[in-house]
Amino acid sequence: MARCKDIDGSAGVPTFYGKELRYQRELAGLTLQQLVEGSFYGPSHLSEIERGERRMPAELAEHVDRVLTTDGFFQRRCEDVRKARRTGHAAYFERVLEAEKYAETIEEWCPTLLPGLLQTPAYARTVVRATHPLAPDEEVDDKVAARVARARLFETDHKAPLYWATLSEALLRQSILAAEDMAEQLEHIGALAKRRRIVPQILPWNCGPHPFMIGTAMIMTFPDAPPLVYTEALHTGDTIDDPALVKEYRKSYDWLRAAALPPEASLAMIEEAAEDYRNGKQTNRLDHCPLAQEQLQQRQRR
Template sequence: MAANSPNLDPRTSAQAAFAAELRKYRQLRNVTQDQVARALSCDQTLISALENCKRTPQRNQAERLDEFFGLTERRVFVPIYEQIVREARSPRWSVKWADEIEPFATVLRTWAPLLVPGLFQTEAYAREIFTSSPMAPPAAERIEEQINGRMLRKAVLDRVPPPAVWDLIDEGVLHRPIGGAAVLVEQLRYLLEIAHNPAITIQIVPMWAGCAPGLVGTFTLAEVPGRPGAVLMESTGGGHVVTDSLVVAQHQKRYDTIRAHAYPKKQSQQVIRDAIEKWSMQI
């Protein structure tokens, strides 16, 4: 495979990044594939396969490569291996958004017609979503990974300076007892708490608004300095990250149309308080 093959572009996947780094360090250190193979106690054909994205590396191989190339302190291959594992367990669109877009966004705009946005979910609320999936139930360990991953995303809100977050939430979300009344009340209280954060604007779109443009599903718009805008479109079948300027502009227009129906910020907070009072009576 040629060195300029798209499969060796480290931007395409973690496995491609592993292959590119292995080839790079081997050439920088002027060592052959046979020499690397001897250090890993394997055949030269395996090293060739790793460099050409034809084999997935194992953790012990990544560790021994860091040792062989004198990278045990800064570590190069082990972190990439861990990213390969993440990509294997999570949809590529999810990894792309969580690792490459959301952490660097200066502005995030979300429309949430069905559930509280993932960035604002409590652990109990998220747990109910993951455990009640109609798909084949994942192992308990996998559920915990999904929940932890969602909770870790909140770190973006603690950045200095933080991103400006504008969330539009359908009023029906406040009255959908995901996990029961107690879980919903906890979730709504957290939503009200973060709504007072000056970097966060939460607006409730009333149920009576109709708001046909919002019926297409959940989406999030992201602005990242020096890069094209991006939109994450989510549905029951998964998600899709798009950076095409026309698609992003269409969703920005749809977002603005939905926002025109929303309650102002202060009124939205009162609507959340009213929902908390209602559901608290059922605990």
């Protein structure tokens, strides 16, 4: 049998943790498959933890401690690994940052902003600067670079997840960028769709009520682990793995997607909006709402 490649435990907290996990597993004479039996996780998931590439879920750590009789060592230390943060991302986002790299499918709904995985540098910088108005330029640069780096997920030729984004039509009509930058942002999304890297669906502005009128959702499934849901608000985020709650999010998202336009029509709408920005023809939906126009004029008179 070929000898496993050694792990450099000095490279960081995750690799130190993973090296100890492999040592204890081999000391017990167990294979990866034998150690994960009785859990919801697969051997490839455990192997990636041993190499320091993934963080240990608390429930898996509890299972490992029970099988290896390690007196709660891995459960106690998995929190230390999670705290070994990467620069540019909030602590509450760390689990998602790692999970999306191993996801089989990602489905996302973010009604007020284009999702981070789809953002161009210009869009990302505008969002980061708006949410952190007093942050030093260096910190903003780090956050933008970290956000843009996530999109490399779509550049890999293997293990790229199926990414299905449902986008509000308002995101196409209400620009937060200069027209040229907004055109580039929408062309970027269109290019990803035409390369079969993503599947976008547009939720029309007049679609009526739907289950996700409040909140965001990022639903991820994996070949070797239970599904996760991530929801986010200003300065906070929550990763949900409770099966019953994940199931409810799944139902709500299915209803949301049913109300959206088909992918082909959605791509055509995205490309049309991009062309309008290029040609200076982009209009805001509020232009067609008399009440909104009246309110806007009242504000301008104040």
